[in-house]
Each structure stands twice: as C-alpha cells, then as structure tokens.
Amino acid sequence: MTEPQVRFDDGEAYEQMMGVWSRSVGEVFLDWLAPLPGLRWIDVGCGNGAFTEALVERCAPAEVQGIDPSEGQLAFARTRPGSLVAEFRQGDAMALPFPADRFDAAVMALVLVFVPDPAKGIAEMVRVVSPGGTVAAYMWDMLGGGNPIDPILVEIRAMGLTRPTAPQLEASRMQALRDLWTGAGLEAVETREITVHRTFADFDEFWMTEIKSPAVAPVVAAMEPGAAEKLKSRVRTRLPADAEGRITYGARAHAIKGLLPK
Numbered sequence: 001m002t003e004p005q006v007r008f009d010d011g012e013a014y015e016q017m018m019g020v021w022s023r024s025v026g027e028v029f030l031d032w033l034a035p036l037p038g039l040r041w042i043d044v045g046c047g048n049g050a051f052t053e054a055l056v057e058r059c060a061p062a063e064v065q066g067i068d069p070s071e072g073q074l075a076f077a078r079t080r081p082g083s084l085v086a087e088f089r090q091g092d093a094m095a096l097p098f099p100a101d102r103f104d105a106a107v108m109a110l111v112l113v114f115v116p117d118p119a120k121g122i123a124e125m126v127r128v129v130s131p132g133g134t135v136a137a138y139m140w141d142m143l144g145g146g147n148p149i150d151p152i153l154v155e156i157r158a159m160g161l162t163r164p165t166a167p168q169l170e171a172s173r174m175q176a177l178r179d180l181w182t183g184a185g186l187e188a189v190e191t192r193e194i195t196v197h198r199t200f201a202d203f204d205e206f207w208m209t210e211i212k213s214p215a216v217a218p219v220v221a222a223m224e225p226g227a228a229e230k231l232k233s234r235v236r237t238r239l240p241a242d243a244e245g246r247i248t249y250g251a252r253a254h255a256i257k258g259l260l261p262k
Contacts (some may be wrong), residue, residue, distance in 0.1 A: 009047035010212075012074020017212040019050040021148045022110055024196040025253045026051045029109075029138050031194060033257060037063045040106040041129060044093050045111030045122070048079030049086070055107070056082035056241050063226060065098070067091040076241045093121040101130040108137035110253075112177075113166040122184045135186055136257035142172040146252030148198070148212045155234040156219055159227075177256040186258030189242045191239050194255050201246040203236050 037060035046066030056064060064086035068074055074088045091097050093108070093115045095250055106125035108115075115121040125135045140147045147153065151245045156163050170176050173190055181189045199208035211220050239247050 002101070004222070004227050007062045010074045010214075011070075012049050013212040014073065015050065015076065016209055018110070018148070019048065020198060021196065022047075022050040022252055023054050024198065025138055025194050025251075025255075026132070027058075028056045028194045028196070029136075029253075029255050030054060031137075032194075032255065033105075033136055035105060035134070035136065038170040040102070041065070042067065042096070042098070042103045042106045044108045044125060045085075045094065045114065046074075046077060046088060046107060046109075047111075048073045049080045049082060049088065049107035052077065052086050052088075053080050053082040053240065054247070056085045061085065063087075063103075064142070065103070067093065067096060069093075094124055096124045096128050098128045100127050102128045103133065104130060105134040105136070107135075108139075110139060112137055112139045112171045113168045114172055115141055115171075116167055118168050118171040118176075118180055119144060122180050126184050126186065126260060131260050131262045133260050134257060135181070135184070135260065138253045138255040139172045141174075141252045141254055142166065142169045142192075144173075145253070146254075148251040149216055149237050150251075151249065152210060152213075152216050152231075152235050155238065156216070158234070161219055161223075164215050172254060173239060174254045174256075177254055181256055181258045184258075185261065187261050189256065191254065191256045194253045195250050196253075197247050197248055197250045203237050203239065203241060203247055206239065207232060207235070 040063040041061050043066045046052045046068045052066045066086050066088040077088045104128050112118050
C-alpha cells in the first residue's frame with residue numbers, strides 16, 4: 001500500500017516544530033556558503049520562511065524571492081521581519097515563475113525529498129541562476145537517522161503503524177545529492193554533513209512540539225488513547241532526560257553546493 005505523503009500547510013505549527021531546527025542548520029549552512037553581500041537569491045520551497053529569515057539577516061541580499069506551494073506556509077512567512085526584503089509567492093519547484101539567469105544564488109532548505117522529480121527541481125534552479133552563480137541545498141539525512149523526528153518515527157515503525165512520508169527519500173543520501181548536482185552540469189561541487197542539537201525543558205515540551213510534524217500528527221490523532229500513551233512511553237525511554245529533566249538530542253543534515261559554469 002502506498003503511504004500518504006507529508007503536507008506542510010500550518011506555518012505556525014511548522015515554526016514550533018521544525019523552524020528552530022531549520023535555522024540551526026541554516027546558520028551553519030550559510031557560514032559554509034560564505035556568500036558575498038548584495039546577491040539576488042531565490043529560496044525554493046521556502047515554507048514558512050524560517051531559512052529565508054536567516055538569509056535576510058545574515059547575507060545582506062539585494063533581493064530574495066521565496067517560492068512555496070502552500071499558501072498557509074507563505075502567509076506565516078509574510079509576517080516575519082524579513083518580508084520587508086523578501087517577497088513570497090506561491091509556485092512549483094519544478095516550474096519556477098522566473099526567466100533564465102534571473103538570480104545569483106538558488107537554495108533549497110529541507111525541501112528536495114518533497115519534490116516529485118528532484119532532477120527537474122535542480123534543473124529549474126540551474127535555469128534561473130546566472131553563469132557563475134551558486135546552487136545549494138541542505139536536507140535531513142532521512143534514511144540515515146538524521147531526521148529530528150526520528151525518535152518518534154522509529155517507534156511508530158516498531159508499532160507497525162503507517163505514517164505520511166516524502167515521495168523521494170533517496171534524494172537525501174549524500175551520493176544522490178552529488179549525482180544530482182553533477183548531472184545538472186554544476187561545477188566545484190562540495191558536500192558536508194551538518195549536525196545540530198536542540199534542548200527541550202522536559203519530555204512533555206519535546207513531545208507536544210515534535211508531534212506537530214505532519215509526518216506524526218495524523219498518526220497520533222488516529223490512535224486510541226492507550227496506544228498513543230504506549231507510543232509516548234516508548235519514545236520517552238528512547239530519549240532519557242538529564243538530571244534537570246531536560247531532553248537534548250541531535251539531528252544531521254546533508255548539504256551541497258555547486259557553481260554554474262561561466
């Protein structure tokens with residue numbers, strides 16, 4: 001049976017659950033990119049603007065265009081301070097609404113596995129970037145245990161439950177990223193792993209935050225109370241608290257960058 005696909009429509013819930021993680025990775029990612037100021041950027045799959053905001057704050061861009069299919073996510077993005085610089089519009093990663101050579105840099109932050117045809121998505125980024133420009137992305141190591149919600153997903157699988165998933169999980173593998181970038185004709189391709197950590201005040205804060213993920217929320221909502229408590233107990237055992245009751249754990253992303261030939 002085909003698993004249902006993850007949909008991101010609630011910008012506020014995404015901010016609480018994934019926005020903090022995204023910015024933590026995004027900070028390291030931008031340090032690694034080390035872009036010049038004054039560039040024209042496109043943020044493909046910008047979601048609720050978590051990474052876009054970091055880009056505006058840190059990179060002094062001349063322009064930022066954020067594209068996402070979800071109006072719910074975009075509505076939240078437009079409430080951010082960065083919206084004074086960034087423009088957000090609905091669009092498809094595989095058919096970007098811009099002419100060729102429009103931008104100096106194109107990025108995808110935690111998006112690629114949700115693009116039905118990743119190669120087409122990368123080709124569109126290449127198309128809208130001018131020669132010498134940068135095409136870059138980062139994605140959780142979805143198949144290698146790097147997803148921030150893996151502590152819950154592992155136990156969902158162990159209980160034999162079906163949960164929503166992304167259509168192209170293979171695209172999160174480092175070798176798959178390299179193949180996509182080189183296959184798109186990009187040069188000077190580099191990759192790196194980025195590991196970040198997050199601390200929650202206690203297990204309940206962790207639980208109430210992370211079950212807002214659209215990969216988890218419908219599963220928990222459909223469970224009988226006893227089964228939901230069993231899942232919660234299993235996850236609690238997997239994530240022991242420190243002496244103060246805090247929960248700290250890490251997530252890992254794969255990052256890649258390349259240049260469009262001049």
